[in-house]
Amino acid sequence: MSTALALTVALVLDAVFGEPKWLWDRVPHPAVMMGRLIGWADRRFNRDMEKGTARKAKGILLMLTLVIGAAALGLVLRHIPLLEILLGAVLLAQKSLVDHVKAVARGLETSLEAGRHAVSMIVGRDxxxxxxxxxxxxxxxxxxENFSDGVIAPAFWFLLFGLPGILVYKITNxxxxxxxxxxxxxxxxGWAAARLDDVLNLIPARLTALLxxxxxxxxxxxxEIFAEARRHRSPNAGWPEAALSRSLGVxxxxxxxxxxxxxxxxxxxPHGQEANPCDIDAACHRLWSAWALVFVCVAILSFA
Structure with a gap:
């Protein structure tokens, strides 16, 4: 089975089923297992008494180990076609992203406190x-930002390298x-993790801006998008943000x-209007439109 066909099916499965709570309440999500591994490595190897050079060297070795391990695991599991599709679907996040974002709009329509609570589930700021x-x-x-690194980037690396590609991307992210x-x-x-993540998101972030x-x-x-992306605190996140802000006028x-x-x-x-719950719904609609374009392109590739 081609990676394009596997990705086509994975995109559909993710869009339909998302992150079923009944499943992940019973077994750990692959991303959760990745997080546990990285958390253990952080506690084990990132010692407070060590100097910066030693810490950076250990961080580089950690990322080399994680990347090689993820790629090797992918190479083994990719020979099981159904498993490759299922893992691909699990490591995409279109439906769950839209559900979480829409929850903020519904919360704001109820009360400011409900909106604050809902947005606290998806952002790191106060x-x-x-x-x-x-x-x-x-x-x-x-x-x-999450459409870029939760949908487009993993789909991009899956399309290029199959299961090894998406596993390497997800462990890095x-x-x-x-x-x-x-x-x-x-x-x-964490220097190596941050720099590698920047590199792996370089092309997907700009593709997301196009979408x-x-x-x-x-x-x-x-x-304007180019200028704002260069000023952004992230080398990649500014691209999809600046593009979506123009689509919505906010x-x-x-x-x-x-x-x-x-x-x-x-x-x-900066000259856009203040955002409101209707703009959140419009953003979700825009994400689905962009997803549909990606799906059509990948489906065509799968039959080419």
Missing amino acids: TSAMDAPAVARGAIESAA TADSMIGYRTERHRDF LFPWGKKLSLWR ALSGPRAYHGEMRDYPWVN
């Missing part, structure tokens, strides 16, 4: 003092989300607090 537009912005930003921070503890140990761009509007918007990003500390991040599409 949510207790957010106003309604900030909650909506957080949901839309999460939709853009999971490591980045756990140890790829510029904190005192992880600045050096989310409002093609009915003037192409000169690309100059302002994103801007100042926010992490662990009680305000950070003056630049605005994305």
Whole structure:
């Protein structure tokens, strides 16, 4: 079976079933197992008394081990076609992403507190003092970024290299989300995870921007997207955020607090309107439209 055909089926399974709670309440999700492994390695090898050079070297060795192990596991499991499809579906996140983002819109329609609680499930920033537009912005930003690294990037690497490709991507992305921070503890140990994640998301993030761009509007918007993506705190996340903000006509990003500390991040599409629950729903619709285009392209490849 070609990787394109396997990916086509995996995309459908993920879109239909998402993350069934009844299953993952009984067995650990592969991403959870990856997280447990990385957490153990962080506790075991990232020692506080060690200097930066030693920490960075251990972080590099950890990522080499994780990548080689994920690739080897994928090479073994890819010979079981049904398992390759099922794991591919499990490691995509279209339906679960949209469900979580929509929950923020439904929460805001109930109360600001409900919206804050819902958005706290999908963002890492402080949510207790957010106003309604900030909650909506957080949901839309999460939709853009996670569509890139939760759907397009894993699909991209699956299409190129099959199960080994998506496993290497997911273990790297999971490591980045756990140890790829510029904190005192992880600045050096998580350096390799953060840099490799940046590299693996380089092309998918820009593909996502193409998918989310409002093609009915003037192409000169690309100059604004390019400029804002370069100013963004992430080398990749700014691309899908800037493109989706233009599709919706809303302002994103801007100042926010992490662990009680305000950070003056630049605005994305600063002249856009304030976001609201209707914009969250529109963002979800845009994600499904982009997903449909990806599905059609992959399906055509599978029969080429």
